[in-house]
Amino acid sequence: MSKQIHIRLDDVVYDAITDYNKDNDISMHDTVSNAIMQFLTQKNLEDTPSDVLFRFIDLFAGIGGMRIAFDRAGGKCVYSNEWNKYSQQTYFANFGEQPEGDITKVDENSIPDHDVLVAGFPCQPFSIAGVAKKNSLGRATGFEDKTQGTLFFDICRILKAKRPKAFMLENVKNLKSHDKGRTFKVITESLEELDYEVFHAVLDGQNYVPQHRERILIIGFDRKRYGKDIDFHFDLTPVKPKPIIKDILEPKVDDKYTLSDKLWSYLQNYAAKHRAAGNGFGYGIADPNGVSRTLSARYYKDGSEILIEQKGKNPRRLTPRECARLQGFPDDFVIPVSDTQAYKQFGNSVVVPLMADVAQLVVKKMKELDDRNND
Template sequence: MKENISIDEFDGKKFKIRFIKEEDNRKAVLTHYLHNYDNGVKDHFEEEATEYLKQIVEYKNEEEKQNLVSDIALQQLLFEVRDVPFPTPENYTFKFIDLFAGIGGFRMAMQNLGGKCVFTSEWDVNAQKTYKANYGEVPFGDITKDRTKNFIPNNFDILCAGFPCQAFSIAGKRGGFEDTRGTLFFDVAEIIKLKKPKAIFLENVKGLRSHDKGKTLETILNVLRNDLGYYVPKPQVVNAKEFGVPQNRERIYIVGFRNDLEVNSFEYPESFEKKVTFKDVKEKKVVPTKYYLSTQYLQTLVNHKERHASKGNGFGYAIIKDNEISNAIVVGGMGRERNLVIDDRITDYTPTTHIKGEVNRKGIRKMTPREWARLQGFPDNFIIPVADASAYKQFGNSVAVPAIQATAEKIIDLIKAKL
């Protein structure tokens, strides 16, 4: 694969940094190494990072090449990974890893609470781009690969994972560790078994409770409690709307504490008193015309809803009023169609994209990616470096940051109390 090359100049000196092809872990190794340059975690990545630094920096002469990397190049690399909207807290108090990281919703919450991320994994290339733009770090790729797992350092405090759920082949078996092989939960469990973090925080869709007639969740809890040795209270379905964002988004949270910490009770956080509605996240200025529906598309949605209504079904588009909360934002067209809004501030109805029909005159539009970011609790300085289609997918797949943070705070308080 072709490599991109950029040339940087400092103090009149030029050097080249080659950005390595996406499918390997070299960018992840380098950024993790640089992020941990001032602490002991650096050593875990140093051997490979040293070799990669020699590959990507073009030296003026052989004498300069004897050093790991020229001071100018190293300082610029360090600057690039640290000059980001959401850097590691200077005086961090705990360490965590971020698996199935997406765009870093878990990381945002944990850093807000004083945590340092020492390893992250996310295979989607566009999500990696968003992650790097905001945290200065490229996630490692496929966590099912042993090579990727080998980069996970020891002695971190919390394992975070919003892993996809899959059915387990447990017919006639006890539903233990080995029965989860071939699923992504197995890889999470394998890491827990090897690294033994003090606590775990897992997030999944609400449907995990009934997935495969409840066998999936039953197996997960059995593995965590009996095979891996963690105190795991009853999982709880948490709704993001109770934690400061105007979105009806229910997700199941599973938390656990290593048995030697002797934690024997856990209380999930209470709902926030302040309630918000869509007007709290609505764009303050007129949005581009491209977000407004065409007359033909709008009519198609109306017809579709009427057909289902005639059969007694509640399927179809929904318009969210300013004083209401949104439906759950999810990947796919219905995630947007179930969250249309009325915004009559539009003045120019000239189409900016290829559409059939005209721009509708009722002011009906899709929410913008920035509005979806706010629905998930991401601040406005969160960079969205990808096209709209990828942005909708990334925010639809993300965790709701405030709900994660409220629960994580309870976990961290318990860990610190036991140390």
């Protein structure tokens, strides 16, 4: 839902904006809308209280799951970056800030000072060949050689320029095994070359929400500030009692979420075909007293990985609000986009209470290290 406004511009201003639009191939609507949101974002950032525990930045921010986690730990977000326009829309609706776009074009020195860098970065292939060649020639390689051309490189250059006290990175579990472990080796070596003590663990969200969702978290603390004598453990505090699927279900759901006869028949036939071939592919009916499969960004296509059984009806997919709950987002989290975009956004997001638990541990360790330095 949107509203219209009418504004008057002096001719010289209108001509300048028109030229800008032509040069950047964008519409007048987008230019004016972005300018207003940037103004509101700046106003929100200027309202930062002086007594916040720490400041953090939110990179590859998505819809702000990691931000909520660090907000709860007592921090203040001073910068966010997310390129997807629909995710930007959801982010703005909930935090009053428009994340900056394309991180590859951002000057790292322009980013505000911060204590913690937070990023749910995409996993991209790394070129190992160039590194191997340099090694064979006896030449030193650093993160710039190893990671140039990947979005992980942008994290590294920001860490190098701003040197936050700590960072927390999130990615899919398979990052550790990607390219026979070489990708993960490049990542950890690059972070260590930047003089950070690095810790990592694969964690499952099912102790916080009723969803089996494994993700890798990579934590780092600045050796230049704290030295090498740093110890960190993922001592988590799971939710009790353990959440189950029926905890997140809405009492009344629109019939549009019920699978059509055609789609339900297709999914059943597809599953039968793969069962006959000895494969495990197929739809998943969620146990109301158990946990679901992993919610993915493809959920909008047919909802097959997590279906809810209904008496006298075909199964249904989860509603966007139920997907939000499955990821641990609070019920007052605003969903301003279409169902299709919402499914993509929540499927790409994080388990908020798990991230909040780890964020508390990072902040606690940071305070311990700061206190040790001040002794």
